[in-house]
Amino acid sequence: MHEVFANLAIGGATALSAANLLYCFLGVLLGTLVGVLPGLGPVATIAMLLPATLSLPAESALIMLAGIYYGAQYGGSTTAILINLPGESSSVVTTLDGHRMAQQGRAGVALSTAAIGSFVAGTVATFVIAFLAPPLAQVALKFQAPEYFSLMVLGLIASIVLAQGSLLKALGMVVLGLLLGLVGTDVTSGTQRFTFGLPALSDGINFVVVAVGVFGIAEIVRNLEAPGGQVVSVAQVKGLLPGRDDVKRIIAPILRGTATGSLLGVLPGGGALLASFAAYALEKRVSRHGGEFGTGAIEGVAAPESANNAGAQTSFIPMLTLGIPSNPVMALMIGALIIQGIRPGPNVMVEQSGLFWGVIVSMWVGNLFLLVLNLPLIGLWVRLIAIPYQLLFPIILVFSAIGVLSLANAVMDVYLMAVFGVLGYAFAKLDCEPAPLLLGYILGPMMEEYLRRAMTLSRGDPMIFLQRPISLGMLVAAGLALIVLLVPVVRATRQRAFVEE
Amino acid sequence: MRNTGSKDVLAGLMFLAFGVLFWLLAQGYPMGSARRMGPAYFPNLLALVLILIGGVTTVRGLLSRSTPLGPFAGKALLLVTVAVALFGFAVEGAGLAVATILLVVVSSAAGSSLKLPAAMALALALAAFCVVVFRLALGLPFPIVGPWLGG
16 A cells, blocks of 8 residues: 555656646647547557657656647547537547537536546556556566467457457457568567568558548548538537536446446456446446436446546557557557667566556546547637547648658658558458557567567477466456357357447 | 458458568578577578468458458558558658648648638648747658758
8 A cells, every 4th residue: 555655656757747747738738639539549649649759758758748649639529519420439429418418508518527427536546546557567577478479469369358349250369460560680589571572661660640531531531431521510518517417327327437448447348338327227227217228318428538547558568568459449558668768578567667657647648638628729629629530630630640751761651651551451442440550560570579589588499478378368368258258148148248339 | 250251362462462571581591499499490490370361361351251341441551551652752842831731731631622722721720830830849750841942
């Protein structure tokens, strides 16, 4: 207990420095700004803004990126409530009651409920991380190459089990991602692999290029499928603060949502998405107002909004302690760490305690900024939402192209972004989820290195993965996850869970 | 998980193609042994797994009912891709300003409602913004007006 506060104090010293407060604020502001723009989810937002953080010191960069993430997340909820357009999958359920509330003239109350719920959830989740992360990192410090390899296998399998769509295709996307991650110079032998003799590829393809192409450019083309400019009607916002009755009704849902979200956020793959769905379903069942769900029940906004924020935050736990991304956003964070020259894993907590705890404390600060920023600035967000897409997408393209160009001042990266845009559109047309690809892409080189080390350790005997208890446990868990999914009942439920609403 | 026939077939063929491509390329590198893995070992393994996944996906797709691919925004895809490529092509030679204008004007044709004068106005405004912010303020090392245009 004492230690937790000592650690939070270390973090406070980092996060509360004037410069980092500014970066956190900038991150939240930019994240919300881009997040409310229609058709831009958190992954595309972060990928697009990531180049801007590369010149900062590592802790400032990560603090700003985390801020961008919450901002984008909240921006997505804002569009869900105001125009019935979820900016990202985790705010899909928010549209159900949130937009209905907006139609009844209670948009302001819905928005402030989301903000308050997010803030409470963020505060609780910050402490969850502070308590949970150190023991987990302690365990992970004992890991050797075989454990790491098996952990990555488990992480990748779990992420596709909890994702939506066809399991087999998700598996294919993981493997394709792993392979693409190997493009470039092989660290051990110095061999140029899959570079087609192009010097520009010898350092591999920057993951920002892949992310912006597959998530950003492809998304633009998808949005252009529908002919004509969509005319959106933005709900009127007035009466921001919830009344006394509203407050009474949202306390319990916020707390339950926070608990659900904190728990599910730690799981690979699910994170914020699974958290918001589960919290909504749970609330519908236990709430006294369960019958009003879908007609503008305030609980239906409070619970999933709290849950997705709590989940977004606790999904940092596996990233910070194990170096394993649980979702594409965390994959981007790991990529940012690697660019900053920090090797993700349990050592980060020991060697970079300022960064580790600074990021954690900044989460709470970021949530505070969100609360004070969003309610007064709501008028600005509303105006941004109304920007026609026809005007917006060329602007997004320009910023994406310049962002990618500024990574290494290499024109090749712009061409590669275009290529990955085409690929991303093909993936979307073929119902191949791009998220597992990005996870595999980040983990590819690391997995190869751990596999090599493990096999050297065992003198070429693959049984090493089964002989070490922790490694065996993780592989068994991965196998079980796959088997369970093939059971028809579970499969049907999983299918329904994502299709419903 | 049924009824994705043609999509599954195409996705399977895509995995197969990538698998074969990576497998063929990997054959050019030293394989090494399980104990001392060469640069080809892991990719070779992954490529074989991808070929397997691609094969199974294709067969499953052929056996299930097929569904149409849905609307294919070929024109938008082409225009957006060409616009981005043009930006990359022009940014060194013609400069940041011209490259930005090209990107905006060409890509905006992918939308339907923006007329050319409006697109031009947007392009000029964005070019001015990018030159001021990215070139002058942030020091992106690309010319405002490039050598092709005497800059």
